[in-house]
Amino acid sequence: MTKGLFAGFALTLASTYPVYGQVNPVSWSGELEVGFDGTVSSGDPASEFTDNYASLVTSFEAGLTHGVTLFGTLALESVIDPTDTRHFEDIGLYVSALGIEFEYGHSHFLVGKINPTFALAWDAAPGFYGTSLAEDYELNEAIGVSVDTPMQGTDGILSMAVFYADDTGLSDSFGVRRGRNITAHGGAGNTGKLNNVALQYLHIHEDTTYWVGGRFLTASQVDVSDELGAVVGMAHDFDNGFDVILEIAHFDGFAGGPTNATYTTVGSSYAHGPWAYSTSFTDMRDSATGHDHVISFGLDYLHENDIAIGAGVALYNVAGVKSTAVGASVVVPF
Numbered sequence: 001m002t003k004g005l006f007a008g009f010a011l012t013l014a015s016t017y018p019v020y021g022q023v024n025p026v027s028w029s030g031e032l033e034v035g036f037d038g039t040v041s042s043g044d045p046a047s048e049f050t051d052n053y054a055s056l057v058t059s060f061e062a063g064l065t066h067g068v069t070l071f072g073t074l075a076l077e078s079v080i081d082p083t084d085t086r087h088f089e090d091i092g093l094y095v096s097a098l099g100i101e102f103e104y105g106h107s108h109f110l111v112g113k114i115n116p117t118f119a120l121a122w123d124a125a126p127g128f129y130g131t132s133l134a135e136d137y138e139l140n141e142a143i144g145v146s147v148d149t150p151m152q153g154t155d156g157i158l159s160m161a162v163f164y165a166d167d168t169g170l171s172d173s174f175g176v177r178r179g180r181n182i183t184a185h186g187g188a189g190n191t192g193k194l195n196n197v198a199l200q201y202l203h204i205h206e207d208t209t210y211w212v213g214g215r216f217l218t219a220s221q222v223d224v225s226d227e228l229g230a231v232v233g234m235a236h237d238f239d240n241g242f243d244v245i246l247e248i249a250h251f252d253g254f255a256g257g258p259t260n261a262t263y264t265t266v267g268s269s270y271a272h273g274p275w276a277y278s279t280s281f282t283d284m285r286d287s288a289t290g291h292d293h294v295i296s297f298g299l300d301y302l303h304e305n306d307i308a309i310g311a312g313v314a315l316y317n318v319a320g321v322k323s324t325a326v327g328a329s330v331v332v333p334f
Contacts, residue, residue, distance in 0.1 A: 030058035035329025042323035049085040053078055057096075064100075071110070073097040079178035092173030096141060107149040113170055115140045116161035116198040117148075118215050119231040121247035126269040126278035127298025128312025128327050133282040134265050137229065137249055139215070141166045144194060156203035159213075163198070165190040188217035188227035188256035200231070207237040223256030241271045260287040269298075276300040292318040306333050 038050030055077035062070045072095065079092035099112015122138040125131050144163025151158055165171075167190070171181040181190065189196045200213030210233070217227040233247030245267045254261040267280035278298040285291040298312040311328035 026060060026062040028058060028060040029334070030056065031331055031333045032056050033329050033331045035327060037325065037327040039323050039325045043321040044323070047321075047323060049082065051078070051082045051085070052087045054088050054091070059097075061101075068100060068102045071097065071099060071101050071112075079173045079176055090176050092176040092178055094173035094178070095170045098170065106152075107147050110146045112143070113166055113168075114142055114144055114146050114161065114163065116142055116144065116146055116163050116215075117159035117200050118198045118213050118229070119200075119247060119249055120211060120233060120235070121245065121249075121263075121265040121267070121282075124235065124245060125247075125265050125267040125280045125282070126243070126245070126276070127267070127280050127296050127300075128310050128329070129294065129296035129314035129325065130267050130278060130280035130298060130312075132294045132296060132314060132316075133284050133292065134247070134249075134263060136284070137251065137263065139163075139189075139198060141171065142189070142196075143168065144196075151201075154203065155205065156201055159198075159200045159202070161198045162194045163189070163196050164193055167192055183220055184222065186220045186222035186256065188219055188223055188225075188253070190220045191218050193218070207239055209235045217256070219253075219256050224258050225253030225256055227254060227256055228252045229254075242268070243270075244268045254286075259289070261285065274302045274304075276302070289319065292316075294318075307331070 034054045036050055036052045039047050042048050055075065057073065057075045059073040064070055074093065075096045076091060076093045078090045079094065080090040095113065097113050097115060099110055099114060101108065101110050116139040118139045119137060121134040122131050125134060142163035143166050144161055146159065146161035149158045165181060165187065167181045167183060169180065172179060183190055183192045195218045196216065198213065198215040200211060202209065202211040213231045215229045219226045229249060229251040231247065231249040235243065235245040237243050247265045250262045252260050262285045263282060265280065265282040267278065269276050269278035280296045281293065283291060283293040294314050294316045296312055296314040298310060300308060300310040302308050308331040314325045316323045316325065
């Protein structure tokens with residue numbers, strides 16, 4: 001939605017620097033999402049199915065002592081990718097974040113199970129399918145330390161993290177089991193050691209936000225290459241209901257494999273009253289397999305009580321197979 005992207009940036013900045021002068025009481029928030037996501041046509045008929053889903057995400061913070069807070073996020077959702085039409089199945093409960101946060105000087109630290117900062121399109125591209133493909137390079141569910149430091153004299157924040165993919169008991173789920181992660185599963189960054197790094201600088205100037213970042217993920221015991229990635233992006237609010245976002249991310253040895261990959265995401269949205277209209281495009285070029293892309297169109301309605309209703313259509317071309325997906329959801333915050 002028009003203000004959604006920049007409201008998200010503002011929320012991130014506000015939540016990054018809470019007041020630490022007192023022991024905070026327990027606070028929590030969450031959202032319930034119910035929807036469907038279906039492939040209505042595909043060059044591969046086996047992919048033509050619908051996933052009717054529900055998810056519940058709850059986050060909390062609890063003050064432990066002056067300047068030290070316990071944080072956590074629990075997610076209840078389908079933990080196994082669908083292979084056929086399903087209706088609210090394969091639901092498990094897992095911990096997506098858990099740890100301690102504190103402030104030292106002007107810097108804000110997180111220690112524990114964290115989501116390292118790298119890129120924004122995987123979360124901020126507008127529309128129901130706007131984050132498709134860009135989600136390939138999201139960093140989440142990692143064990144490590146992150147720090148956000150405001151750059152004095154600027155409206156910028158430098159974010160840094162050292163981490164590895166969660167291989168503790170928290171990587172599994174309750175109810176339907178997704179299975180515990182182990183280093184033998186492979187994947188760059190799945191090393192069990194703090195030898196992976198992410199770095200990003202985000203700067204806000206009036207109605208424009210810029211970011212640039214890099215990451216180094218060490219090859220696991222079964223990978224053929226370390227991964228070296230870089231990202232650059234910008235987003236602008238024209239203050240007339242129209243927003244745009246552009247992000248380019250490049251990776252050498254993507255996901256620990258032998259090839260390089262470049263993702264380009266462009267998105268725009270226009271809001272008029274409670275309605276928002278959006279379109280996004282993501283192109284992924286692989287040095288060995290060619291390129292994939294998705295074009296999406298979205299329509300969202302934000303109710304007065306912050307209940308959001310969204311729908312979208314996506315046109316995919318992945319590995320030479322063309323397909324069309326439609327989806328819709330209702331998100332209820334609490």
